[in-house]
Amino acid sequence: xxxxxxxxxxxxxxxxxxxxxxxxxxxxxxxxxxxxxxxxxxxxxxxxxxxxxxxxxxxxxxxxxxxxxxxxxxxxxxxxxxxxxxxxxxxxxxxxxxxxxxxxxxxxxxxxxxxxxxxxxxxxxxxxxxxxxxxxxxxxxxxxxxxxxxxxxxxxxxxxxxxxxxxxxxxxxxxxxxxxxxxxxxxxxxxxxxxxxxxxxxxxxxxxxxxxxxxxxxxxxxxxxxxxxxxxxxxxxxxxxxxxxxxxxxxxxxxxxxxxxxxxxxxxxxxxxxxxxxxxxxxxxxxxxxxxxxxxxxxxxxxxxxxxxxxxxxxxxxxxxxxxxxxxxxxxxxxxxxxxxxxxxxxxxxxxxxxxxxxxxxxxxxxxxxxxxxxxxxxxxxxxxxxxxxxxxxxxxxxxxxxxxx
Numbered sequence: 001x002x003x004x005x006x007x008x009x010x011x012x013x014x015x016x017x018x019x020x021x022x023x024x025x026x027x028x029x030x031x032x033x034x035x036x037x038x039x040x041x042x043x044x045x046x047x048x049x050x051x052x053x054x055x056x057x058x059x060x061x062x063x064x065x066x067x068x069x070x071x072x073x074x075x076x077x078x079x080x081x082x083x084x085x086x087x088x089x090x091x092x093x094x095x096x097x098x099x100x101x102x103x104x105x106x107x108x109x110x111x112x113x114x115x116x117x118x119x120x121x122x123x124x125x126x127x128x129x130x131x132x133x134x135x136x137x138x139x140x141x142x143x144x145x146x147x148x149x150x151x152x153x154x155x156x157x158x159x160x161x162x163x164x165x166x167x168x169x170x171x172x173x174x175x176x177x178x179x180x181x182x183x184x185x186x187x188x189x190x191x192x193x194x195x196x197x198x199x200x201x202x203x204x205x206x207x208x209x210x211x212x213x214x215x216x217x218x219x220x221x222x223x224x225x226x227x228x229x230x231x232x233x234x235x236x237x238x239x240x241x242x243x244x245x246x247x248x249x250x251x252x253x254x255x256x257x258x259x260x261x262x263x264x265x266x267x268x269x270x271x272x273x274x275x276x277x278x279x280x281x282x283x284x285x286x287x288x289x290x291x292x293x294x295x296x297x298x299x300x301x302x303x304x305x306x307x308x309x310x311x312x313x314x315x316x317x318x319x320x321x322x323x324x325x326x327x328x329x330x331x332x333x334x335x336x337x338x339x340x341x342x343x344x345x346x347x348x349x350x351x352x353x354x355x356x357x358x359x360x361x362x363x364x365x366x367x368x369x370x371x372x373x374x375x376x377x378x379x380x381x382x383x384x385x386x387x388x389x390x391x392x393x394x395x396x397x398x399x400x401x402x403x404x405x406x
Contacts, residue, residue: 070356075114075349077104078132080141080151084122092337093143096164098330099341100140102322107346112353121147133159137357138348140164145172152177160360164344173385179360180386181344183309183373185220188286191390192255192307193227196284199305200253205236206284207244209267211258218259220288225257241270251280254302261292272298275397299395306393312339312372313403319371336372343370360385 079100081093097118104114117132121142133139133154140162142148148169151161161178163169170180200206208228211217228235238244246252252274256267268289275281283289283299287308290299299306312319322342326334347368351359354366363377364384374389381388392404 067361068356068358070358071353072137072357073113075112075138075352076136077114077116077345077349078128078136078139078141079116079118079345080121080128080132080139080143080147081118082122082124082143083118083120087122090122092335095332095335095337096341098326099334099338099343100345102326102329102338103342103345103349107349107353112349114349127151128154130154138162138352138359140344140348145169148172148178158357162344162348164340170383170386173383176385178385179348179363180383181348181375183387183389185286185288186223187386187388188307188309188390189220189224189227190388191392192284192286193224193231193233195305195307195392196228196233196253196255197231199282200233204253205234207252207254208235208237209241209254209256209258210237210239211256211260211263212239213260213263216258216260216263220286221257221259224255228255241267241274244274246274246277246279246281248279251282253282253284255284256289264289264292265294268292268294268298268302268304272301275301275303296395300397300399302395303397304393304395306395307390308393309390310336310340310373311391311393311403312336316371322371339370339372343373343375346370347375 079097081097082090083093083097084090104116107114117136119128119132119141121128124147128142128151133151134156136159139160141164142151142161143165145166145168148161148163148166149172152172152175155161155177159177163172163178163180163182165182167182167184169178170184172178173180196206206228208225211221241254244252244254254271256264258264258267264285268283271281271283281302283302283304285304285306287306287310289304289306290308314320314323322339323334326332326338347370348359350368351363351366355362364379367376367389368374374391375387376389377384377386378388394402394404396402
């Protein structure tokens with residue numbers, strides 16, 4: 001109950017012109033009482049703006065689709081999270097909820113007016129209220145693959161769900177009624193190959209440490225090798241780091257092609273040892289290297305160049321501001337879920353404020369950088385409704401970490 005007292009403090013702190021409406025206990029909303037809305041008066045919101053534009057949307061220029069710039073004066077938002085408010089609360093999703101509230105608070109300071117409905121999907125049995133779907137301009141959630149798939153059946157024309165966490169949900173975007181916020185591992189590999197091509201000197205080769213076991217030669221390793229071939233990257237395949245010619249006057253650029261965590265960690269460790277001997281090593285990889293069990297010191301010794309969907313730059317003034325304000329409001333440290341809730345809510349509500357109720361048709365027109373993750377939807381991507389934004393991170397030998405601008 002102590003955690004929920006922070007939400008009462010948050011309501012008082014909403015100096016935005018946001019109306020908040022929380023459904024924390026599914027199926028237990030009292031019908032005998034009027035709906036409660038906590039409202040804080042702020043500067044006047046923009047009036048309804050409805051214009052008709054003709055734009056070329058994904059799927060080909062013919063027939064030309066009509067886009068209606070229908071900007072609501074109040075943006076209605078549905079947030080669906082497994083909060084478990086009726087039992088043992090989920091700390092991760094309460095953090096995500098808190099981050100989302102912080103985003104609405106900041107948007108409200110800019111003059112945005114919003115109405116928020118929160119539905120607790122923890123029991124997995126109570127379906128979303130149809131009114132939440134029908135009345136919402138932006139719907140964030142549900143979180144799980146099954147809940148997203150089941151909720152899609154409730155979405156009529158013009159209603160789109162945003163998948164805020166589940167990577168597997170990307171395959172559901174083919175329905176046309178779901179947008180995938182998390183960047184998939186395929187986008188990380190695609191950008192990694194572009195990065196290698198940008199940095200690989202003419203005439204030099206990239207060492208690719210291959211894992212020949214059945215478990216190691218899995219989906220991600222196969223995709224990586226295919227991307228290198230299609231990108232015309234000059235490579236030399238080796239089975240271990242012992243086959244690499246390390247020299248102090250020449251950088252050995254290395255990439256690991258394996259789906260086995262123990263193979264990845266042992267290879268990174270060997271590269272770390274070579275890097276500590278003052279040999280020039282550059283290890284290229286995706287965020288899988290960080291989550292495989294590799295220690296930070298090994299990443300620094302190997303001068304790791306990592307592409308990742310999530311990374312927080314704690315030197316960023318906006319990140320520092322968020323942390324200080326989060327501490328003040330919730331008496332707690334923000335975690336990764338807090339940042340994810342903030343970034344996701346901030347981006348998609350801003351989309352609606354710019355392009356109106358049909359914001360999902362204009363995803364390719366607006367990219368944004370968040371505190372932890374970025375948003376970039378490409379028309380040329382296999383699915384234009386899957387986020388393709390990737391952050392490039394460099395682990396330097398002096399134990400600093402750089403977030404690269406590109």
